[in-house]
Every structure is written in C-alpha cells, then in structure tokens.
Amino acid sequence: MVAFIVNNTPADVSVDADKPLLWVLREDLEILGPKYGCGIAQCGACRVLIDGVSTPSCIVPVGDVEGASVVTVEGLADAQGNLSVVQQAWIEEQVPQCGFCQPGFLVAATDLLRQNPDPSDDEIDAAITNICRCGTYPRIRRAIHRAAALARE
Ligand code: FES
Numbered sequence: 001m002v003a004f005i006v007n008n009t010p011a012d013v014s015v016d017a018d019k020p021l022l023w024v025l026r027e028d029l030e031i032l033g034p035k036y037g038c039g040i041a042q043c044g045a046c047r048v049l050i051d052g053v054s055t056p057s058c059i060v061p062v063g064d065v066e067g068a069s070v071v072t073v074e075g076l077a078d079a080q081g082n083l084s085v086v087q088q089a090w091i092e093e094q095v096p097q098c099g100f101c102q103p104g105f106l107v108a109a110t111d112l113l114r115q116n117p118d119p120s121d122d123e124i125d126a127a128i129t130n131i132c133r134c135g136t137y138p139r140i141r142r143a144i145h146r147a148a149a150l151a152r153e
C-alpha cells in the first residue's frame with residue numbers, strides 16, 4: 001500500500017512500490033493527463049509536480065512518493081476550476097497541435113515560472129527540455145511570456 005496526495009485528493013494504492021508513478025497514475029488512478037513517450041526521462045510527456053517540482057513520472061517508483069503531493073495537468077486549475085495562468089496562456093496562444101506532449105509542457109512551465117517569474121527565451125530553452133514532435137516550441141515560448149505577464153496583472 002502506498003499513500004500520497006494526487007491533485008489535492010488522498011490516494012491509497014495497493015501496488016508494488018517499484019511500479020513507476022506514471023503507470024500508477026494512468027492504470028490505477030485513471031489520471032490520463034501524464035503521457036508515456038520514452039520511459040527514460042528524456043521526452044517530458046509524463047512530467048508531474050512532486051512537492052512542486054517538475055519530475056518525469058516514468059522513472060519515479062511510486063514508493064518514492066509516499067506522503068508526497070503529486071499534481072498532474074488535471075490539478076493545475078484551482079478547486080473552483082479557475083485555470084492557472086499557464087493554462088490560460090496556452091489557450092490564448094493556441095499552443096497545442098496534436099496535444100500529446102502538452103500536459104508535460106504545462107507542468108514544466110508551471111515549475112519554471114515558480115522558480116523564475118520572468119524567464120528569457122534562453123532561460124526557457126534551458127529549463128524546458130521536453131520534446132514536442134509537432135514543433136510547438138515558438139508558441140510555447142510565447143505562452144510562457146504571456147503567463148508571466150498574466151501573473152503580474
Ligand atoms: S515518458 Fe517520461 S520523460 Fe518520456
């Protein structure tokens with residue numbers, strides 16, 4: 001049994017503690033925002049916040065999040081359903097193409113703005129190492145700048 005918090009809701013799962021968090025989220029908790037891309041912490045499609053830090057959930061054994069707070073893309077809006085500034089900016093900039101990689105980008109951008117409220121393009125490129133096969137990077141940069149501006153309003 002592993003107990004942790006997912007999107008502000010307690011979760012108790014009866015699984016092997018070695019099972020990757022990504023598969024616990026998708027298979028056992030049916031939280032499908034985090035995606036499987038590479039399985040080796042390279043593409044970022046599976047990123048979630050673990051105690052506020054953007055982390056590839058494909059390489060984290062669920063036993064390592066015992067007692068922690070996990071936030072997926074589904075948990076970025078507040079309890080009233082108000083979208084976060086990052087989500088708002090993503091919509092305003094019409095970022096996604098196929099959308100597969102986008103949950104991981106939203107999580108990574110949320111963590112970047114927590115650490116650096118007004119990143120430059122170079123700082124965005126250095127911090128956000130996620131891979132998008134559709135090539136949405138220019139719009140992702142614009143959306144992060146927009147989210148930073150929304151947060152300042
Ligand atoms: S699936 Fe986890 S980083 Fe690619």
Ligand code: FES
Pocket residue numbers: 096097098099100101102131132133134135136
């Ligand atoms: S939007 Fe298609 S892979 Fe990124």
